[in-house]
Amino acid sequence: MSNLIYENKVRDDVFNPSLDDQMAPELSDVIVGNAPQIYLDPKEFFSVTYITDSMRILVNEITNALSQGKGITITIYSLFGGGKTHTLLLLYHTFNNPKLVKEYGLNVLEGVKVIGIGGKDSRTAPSPVNPLKEDNVEIKTLWGYIAKKLGKYEIVRKLDEDMIAPQKDDLENLFKGEKVLILLDEIAYYLLRLKYRYKEYYEQCLLFLEALASMGVNLPVVLVATIPAKITTSSNKQDIIEYIESEYEPEVIKALAKRLERSGKAFRAPIETSTDLANVLIKRIFKEVNETVKSNVVGKYQKLTDQYKDYVNVAIAQDVVRTYPFHPLYIETLKKLLEGNTHLQGTREGIKITRYVIRDLWNSKPTRSLILPSDLSIKNPQIHDLLLKDFKNYGTVADTIIQRSKGLEIVFLLANYIFITTYYHQLGLDAGQLASALPDDKEIITSVLDPEYLNLIGRLPSDVKEILGSISSNSKNVDMIIPYIMNDKGRYWVTYFLDPKTICEKDASKVPQAEVEDRLDNIMLELAETPIDNVQKKGKKTISGLLLKLYRTILRNKNELVNVDEPSYYVVILSKPLCQDCKDVNEIFKASEEVARRILYYVPSGKTEGLRRYSNTITLLFSSTGSNRDKIEDYMRKHISCSNIDVTPYYNDKISREYAGKILREYLNSLENAIYNQIFQYFDKVAYPIGNNEVRIVELKSGEKTLLQQVESTLIDEGKIxxxxxxxxxxxxxxxxxxxxxxxxxxxxxxxxxxxxxxxxxxxxxxxxxxxxxxxxxxxxxxxxxxxxxxxxxxxxxxxxxxxxxxxxxxxxxxxxxxxxxxxxxxQEKTIEEDDKVIKRYYVLELPDGTRVPLRELKEDENWFVKFNAGEIKLVEETLETGIELYAEPKEIEGLPGEIKEVKIMVKKVGNFNSKVYLNSSYGELDVKEGIPDFQTTLKITLNQDGITIVSARYDNKEKRVEIVTRLRQSECEKVVDQVNRDSRISEIDIIDMSDIKTVIMKLNSSVIGKKGLAGEINVEDPNKKISVSVRPSGSNILDFINFINPILSLLGLKPKISGSLRIKVEEIKGINKVEEINELINKGIIKVRVKVC
Known part of the structure; x- marks a missing residue:
């Protein structure tokens, strides 16, 4: 027995090309019996099905729900070929054959009715467009179809005919006494097809699906629906639809997902991991894996890996035990091909391609102990056309690789691997940010790591590395170069561009260091104020800082000082790394603090240095260790070199020269972009002044578009700006x-x-x-x-x-x-005399209670400042007839009972008035009672009660009056309060604001329960009618006062002017009825309340 892959038994159907396109039938095909036998026969189906962990979990979820007499709604998210339909077929056969599936470790309930709906087939998904005729009934809706399958069509007949979604009670009646599993496949296609032609029915379908999804709360109804989309989980643990298959409208997919997930849960692709894909392929391709051969191959493979671990990717190699007979990179490569080519339909296309590979291998029988990733060969016309369907510009590249590697199988296998793992990235001459995702030399060597094959060609992994290095565009071995294969820093990829960069980069090392540093300094200054996404554009605009200015001289030496000391905030850039040789954080901090302190707090002074006067103005931007400084300088050298070179002599025809020039310009742009990005990564620290001439050093915040913005954003977060x-x-x-x-x-x-x-x-x-x-x-x-x-x-x-x-x-x-x-x-006050009248323009302070105090008199009040802040300044223009003005000073007096107070009464003439004036007081004694103005007299008042004293002046049949408010000083056992409660012992209430006196008194009378009396004096005046009435209650009953004043207020019109002072004396309090109303009046400054405190 050999250790070749051919010792494993392949399924017979793999060798039948006519079955390649039947590897993934629709659910409806199986339901109506129009699918290959391996999908119709449950035993055959399970024999070719690898049940993933996700599938088992799904079966268990459904079984557990139904066992508890409840249901569940599950949405399966996956793109084309992600295993959605195959999972529904698994559920279909599992719950239709509960006894059979026990052989495969699945335990499910018996008696579950399975209803499958395939959205692309009117036989399983009738609609108004294509109704289903069955048993003399024309079914037009999904609910009609489900009811018919349950034998309960009559329940929804009218709703089906009218195409109106059934309500909750209709559905409960429909599913009563049933255990039902409903499988919805391609329902998004069904909805999209109806959305515009039958919009009302489309909306009814969404309502129906939402109602159907909620049935599982109380009834054993399980709904499983597939959605052709990919989801990810956001930071707040919410599922987000990330990608939707191109033939579907996002609006339909999102509407469907929203309705189903309100009462359900989401499942990701049943076949999502490399392990799932490997197991599926093994199950679908091989009838039997020879375990003895597998053990031998795995042992040899691991031994070879351990021996050459410096040349291969050990982590990848260790996976051979789970992927055999496939090489681990075959699985990874196929998975990336399916993800990188949007036109490939996932697992189903992967199975089809693998069938091509198996037929090729079993026909040609190359020496293999594993199926290698490069057996996904671009030499195979079917694989070639399938992979390059959307990448026609790579046809020439594939043909060139095939031609240049003729007779050199190892070269083809290496080049083919680089091609199939990178072409779909469509990279140019610079891999940019995708570099880390590209294969390195260890991965590529691992891709051909096959003990039997390497033994056949007499090569070791170390030899393979040498061959690999010789075929890329920067190879020194010109004969071995395969055009279009690029290599940079150990990463490999294919491009369909010719490569002029090798031409220009050969002189990069000759660029003087001084020129490199000058160019970098200019770029750093440019990036400080020019957004990185605009810096390469014509007409680019700079963006100034919110607060910081840019110091336009780069500090190259950490011993340099900033030669500016003025009241402005500056950002200073130190271009060289501050501590390139520092080995740990403490060393970096110590060195940084020392340098930053000098730059922040000192200025050059002749040959020495002096303290900065404006010591809170400088911020330092710098790189701590400059870990990527060499990379930036290398990029800069290449950029300078490639900017100065003319590549046209290297190309024979005009088109090629123009194309090469274009590629070179793009490469220069890529280099510039790399430099800009590296500079943004280069600067990592900010130092700024704090405390007592101290320094704080913090990490530079990223995310902004200019260096200046990054510094400002950092200082804002720090609370410095x-x-x-x-x-x-x-x-x-x-x-x-x-x-x-x-x-x-x-x-x-x-x-x-x-x-x-x-x-x-x-x-x-x-x-x-x-x-x-x-x-x-x-x-x-x-x-x-x-x-x-x-x-x-x-x-x-x-x-x-x-x-x-x-x-x-x-x-x-x-x-x-x-x-x-x-x-x-x-x-600014003015008095203007015109004939027999006087015009006075002066400022008054209008207090919250409406009282106006002339500003010239305000400061006579000891509380003038408080009143000034509380009032409103207004300019008054007053036209006076010739006569007099009458003033009292002060206008309010307070003292103990029996105490005598003096008030100065002043009579001043207005205009050319020369007649005698006669004075009279309602209370107290005047020492002068007549005279020709200007003159003054003194009023002596003996205090015995609160009230108002009126002094009147008569002249030429006219009268003027002035009021003096008198108040008895309160007992120390009483105090004014800001708030009252139900237990407060109110003794007096002063009414300050007279504007709505009737309402205020009525509120107070109903809120304060007990014996009360009203005292004081008010004046009610109608300025238009020149009528005024004085009312002086003396311990009056409040209701009597209201009844008395009502007709007076009515007589004087809608807006009488009310002034004066009223006080409610509470002789015996029994309770407070409405605390909140009293407190509201206090808060508004309408009343003052005194309470007894002792």
Whole structure:
């Protein structure tokens, strides 16, 4: 007995070419009996079927669900040939033959009704386009078909005729008492075919499938559906449809998947791994594997691998025990071919190709102990045409390989392997980022590792390596070169381009080092501000940093210093690796910190160096070890060399010369791109100033398109750069407080503030505009003011304009800014006399309760600052008749009972008034009661109750009045509160806002339960009718007061002006009924509440 593969028995059908295209029948073909016998006969089917782990899990899931009296919905995702249909056939035969499948280790329930629906066949998937006629019934829908198979068509007859999807109760009635397995194959094709012609039925099908998928919750109904798509799992563990077969609409696939997965689960391709593919091929191709021969071959193979492990891929070689009679790389290569060629239909095409291979081998009988990957030979016309269907430009390449390797089988096997494993990448002269995915010399040598074959040709793996090196485009052995085979850094691939790079690269070593470094420095500066995806385009535009500027002199030497010291933020690039010879992280950090500290904090000063004044302005970008520096310089040398060479003398005809020039230009572009990408990988560290002239070194963040953006993104993540939108007044105050600076307490120059940021490394990098905006924010919040070019900005008023902040501005404490703004506005007041009238333009502060206080009088109030912040500044223009103005100072007095208070009463004339004025007071004594203005008098008031004292002035049959509010000071056992609760002992309620007095009093009367009295005085005035009424309750009942004031309010119109002061005295409180209403009035500043605390 030999150790050749021919000792294994191949299935008879493999040698029948007419069966090549019948290896994957539709589910419907099996259901209607129109398929090869191996698919119709359950025993034959299981004899050629390898049951993968995924298939077993699927059978068990279904069995477990049905055993519990429940169902399940399962979607099987796989592209063409991924095993979807074969899996449904497995389920079809398994549940139709529960006793038979026990022989194959499958235990399933008996009595399950299996209904198969093949979406491409109207015999198993009727539709309005192709109805199914059976037993004098015309079935037009899927639900009609299922009902007919269950013998319960009458339940859905009307719904089938009307093409209306059955509802949940209809389906429950249909499946009652049944155990059902429904297999849906090619349902996406079915839906796509109907979508446009029968859109309403298409929608009804989706509704039906969604309802059907939910049946398994309560009934033993299992639905298994195939979806021609590939899914992946996202970071949040959600399945995502990644790829959909080209003949299907994504909208249909996604709609179908969405409806089915609401109540189900997804299964990936039944045949997904290399192990699955190997087992399927062994089962489908071989009737019997000779275990004795297998053992001998595996032993020899492993011995050869161990002996030449420096030349072969040991990890691949170890898999021979699971892939025999196939070489491990046969399986891997076939799998990659099926994935790399979108027109190949997965496993079914893989089986077909392998049938071609087996027939070739068994006919020609080459010496083989394994079926090698290069037995997938481009010499076979069927394999050649199938593989190159979408790659016609590689026909010449394949023909050239065949011609140049004539009589040299080992050369063909090596070249053929490189071809079939790389052509579908359609690579050019540079493999680029795919280099790591290409075969290396160990893999290629392993591809021909066959003990019997190598023994026959008298070659060792070391010899094979030498042959391999001689056939690629950069080989020194010109006679052995096979055009189109490329080799770079130990990776091999085929291209259909001629290769001018070998011509130009031969002079790369002659390029001077200085020229290489100059060119690299220029590119580094370019990449700092030019997006990497635009850097090769014409008319490319640079992108400035959000905050950082580029220092346009590259530091080549780590001992160089930055010759700039100004209030601007700079990124400095160090081009040479900072610590190329460092061996560990600690050594790198120590060296980096030392160099970075000098660059960040020192400037050249003559022949020495001095400390940088603006010590918070420099950021250093550098490479720690420059691990890819040699690669970058090598690329640069090749680029310079190839840029200077003329390749036309190397080509005979014009077309070839033009083509070679094009290839060279593309290669130069690839080199440039490689240089750009390598530079982005080269820089890996950023150093910036922190703390007390210290240095922080961090990893450079990737993902941005310019080096400058990467540095800024890194510093933003580090919190060293503050974005403008994140930098407000609160942040500014917090940062400065850490330095012991409080700009809310004393005047501060904005210029000095900027200097603090540029000179203090403990502060972040912020733009000037961010500082200005933060200051504006502080002004808007009334926490500071600002004075710019003599104008004060604090509280907003109509003609103030935008808050102007620049370097010349001065930050003012809030009270100082308020004082200056009031003075500034008062200075703008004007009085204009015209004939018998006077026009006054002046500013008032309108308080929340509607009270207006002239700004010129505001500061007389000890709480003027609080009121100024709470009120609104308004410009008033008042036209006065000739006469007088009457003023009281102060307008509110407070004291203990019996205490005497004095109020200054001032009478000032308006216009050319010279008549006598007579004064009278409703309470208290005036020391002067008449006079010709301007004059003043004193009113003495003895305090005995809360109320309002009115002083009136009569002249020329006219009268003016002024009110003085009197309040008794409260007992220390009472206090004003911000909120009340049900246990609060309310003693008094002051009503501050009179605008809606009736509603407020009614709310308070119903909310506070107990004995209450109302005191104070209000004035109700209609300015248009020049009518006013004063009402003074003295311990009145609240309802009596409301009844009294109602007709007065009605008489004075819709919007009477109400002023004055009212207080509800609670003599005996029994409870609080509506706490939330009282608290709402307090929060709105409408009332003040005093409660007893002792």
């Amino acid at each position: 503050y974005r403008e939108e994140n930098f407000d007044f609160d942040v500014l105050v917090t940062l400065l407080s850490n330095l012991g600076i409080d700009i809310t307490k004393k005047s501060f120059s904005v210029k000095d503030l900027r200097e603090i940021f540029y000179t203090n490394p403990s502060l972040p990098f912020v733009t000037d505009s961010a500082i200005y905006n933060a200051i504006r924010n502080g002004v808007e919040k009334l926490e500071i003011g600002v004075m710019t070019k003599g104008k004060v900005y604090y509280k907003k008023y109509e003609s103030m304009g935008e808050i102007v902040v620049d370097e010349s501005s001065i930050i003012l404490p809030a009270n100082e800014a308020a004082d200056k703004e009031i003075n500034e506005l008062v200075s």
